Structure formats: C-alpha cells, structure tokens
Amino acid sequence: MKFYLISLSVLLFISCEHEPIMPIVSEQEACDLSYVDFTNSILPLLRNSCATTNCHDEITHEEGLRLTSYNGIMDDDEFVVAGSYKKSELYESITEDPNDDDFMPPVNSGIAPLTSAQIQMIKDWIMQGALETDCGCDTTSYTFSSDVFPIFENNCIACHSGNNPNTNLLLSNYSEIYQSVINGNTISRIKSNLTDSVMPQSGKMDDCKIKIIEKWVENGAQDD
Numbered sequence: 173m174k175f176y177l178i179s180l181s182v183l184l185f186i187s188c189e190h191e192p193i194m195p196i197v198s199e200q201e202a203c204d205l206s207y208v209d210f211t212n213s214i215l216p217l218l219r220n221s222c223a224t225t226n227c228h229d230e231i232t233h234e235e236g237l238r239l240t241s242y243n244g245i246m247d248d249d250e251f252v253v254a255g256s257y258k259k260s261e262l263y264e265s266i267t268e269d270p271n272d273d274d275f276m277p278p279v280n281s282g283i284a285p286l287t288s289a290q291i292q293m294i295k296d297w298i299m300q301g302a303l304e305t306d307c308g309c310d311t312t313s314y315t316f317s318s319d320v321f322p323i324f325e326n327n328c329i330a331c332h333s334g335n336n337p338n339t340n341l342l343l344s345n346y347s348e349i350y351q352s353v354i355n356g357n358t359i360s361r362i363k364s365n366l367t368d369s370v371m372p373q374s375g376k377m378d379d380c381k382i383k384i385i386e387k388w389v390e391n392g393a394q395d396d
C-alpha cells in the first residue's frame with residue numbers, strides 16, 4: 173500500500189505540468205514578503221542589459237520593445253505573462269540556446285549574458301505576479317553581499333564582466349569591485365552629473381544606492 177501511494181504521487185508529480193500558482197498579493201504585501209522588487213531590481217537590470225543604445229531603448233525600440241519603464245515592459249501581452257515564466261517571452265529569450273537568433277542579450281552585443289542569479293530573479297518576479305513594486309531603498313543597512321553587490325549586479329555587470337568588459341573594467345565580484353572603489357574611479361563616475369560620464373550609462377542611480385556604496389566604502393569596504 174505504501175509503495176503504491178509513493179508511486180502514485182511520483183506519477184502525479186511527473187505528469188503535472190502546471191506552474192505553481194502564487195497567491196495574488198498587494199504591492200505593500202509583496203514588499204513585506206520580500207518579493208523581488210520591480211523598481212530597485214528588475215527595472216535597473218532590464219535597463220542596463222536590454223534597453224541599451226540601439227536595442228530596446230526609447231529611440232531604437234527593436235521589435236517594438238521599450239524596456240525602460242513598467243508600462244513599456246508590460247506593453248506586449250506575451251513578453252511578460254504574470255504567473256507563468258514558461259509563457260513569458262522575456263524568460264524564454266534569456267534562457268534560449270545561445271546559438272539561437274532569439275537569445276538575449278545577443279552574443280557579441282557587448283552586453284554579458286544574464287547570470288543564473290539574474291535569471292532566477294526574473295523568474296521569481298514573474299511567478300510572484302510581475303507587480304510594479306517600489307519597496308524603497310534603505311541606507312541603514314549596507315553589507316556587501318545583501319546590499320552592495322546587488323547594486324553592481326543590476327546596474328554594472330551587463331558591461332563590466334566576462335571576457336571583453338568595457339574599458340577592461342571588471343565589476344563582477346568582491347575583489348574587482350573593491351579594486352575599483354578604492355583605486356579606480358567608480359565612485360566619481362556613479363556620482364557624476366554629466367550624462368556623458370555618469371555610470372551606469374542608462375542614467376544616474378538614485379541617491380540611496382549611491383549612498384549605500386559610499387557608506388560601505390567609508391566603513392572599510394568589507395567583504396561582509
């Protein structure tokens with residue numbers, strides 16, 4: 173009997189193709205539950221990896237996609253299907269075989285492919301309802317792993333990682349970031365008021381993120 177039950181549940185598990193259904197929650201609840209935050213995580217990632225010049229920005233909008241705002245991202249019904257990463261073209265394009273023409277960001281575009289952590293973040297956001305949350309940014313907490321690294325991950329590594337980073341500057345792990353904030357000009361470039369020199373290229377980050385990086389540096393830029 174026990175064996176029968178186990179085999180039955182294994183069979184049910186294998187034959188079940190449905191994606192897990194997440195409860196629908198309000199934006200406030202999503203923040204309380206620490207869901208992936210659209211404004212502070214998804215939007216910067218898509219702006220820096222997809223909405224670059226000649227791609228899905230406001231001017232070029234390849235394939236009609238303007239990935240610079242929530243409305244632009246949700247404009248095409250099939251691009252993001254809330255609650256189903258499998259039906260979302262966004263998820264498909266970033267997990268496609270890199271030899272396929274539909275793979276994004278295109279190979280040789282100078283933009284790094286998304287990391288598995290970034291892909292997981294997009295998947296989670298879709299499954300959590302693809303909400304337009306803005307859970308704010310908190311300057312009182314600034315450890316490297318939970319606050320500083322995600323800022324670089326969402327805003328910089330699209331162009332500063334991999335085999336052919338822009339200006340040979342790598343910002344994809346602690347020692348590279350440490351080098352660049354202590355000996356390089358990362359701090360002055362993220363604080364620059366000139367559109368030609370500010371980093372990321374898509375535009376200056378909000379004050380809160382700049383403050384977190386500065387406070388972390390003032391406190392010794394620890395690998396915490």
Ligand code: HEC
Binds near residue numbers: 224330341357362374
């Ligand atoms: C869309 C691509 C892109 C993104 C995203 C990007 N950069 Fe850059 N970055 C460049 C390019 C191209 C250059 C070289 C041109 C220039 O100096 O402006 C550059 C140059 C720099 C330089 C100057 C390096 C030197 O040798 O003087 C720094 C520092 C820098 N980036 C830091 C950052 C940081 C920090 C972030 C994230 C907050 C970031 N970049 C995001 C493309 C990017």
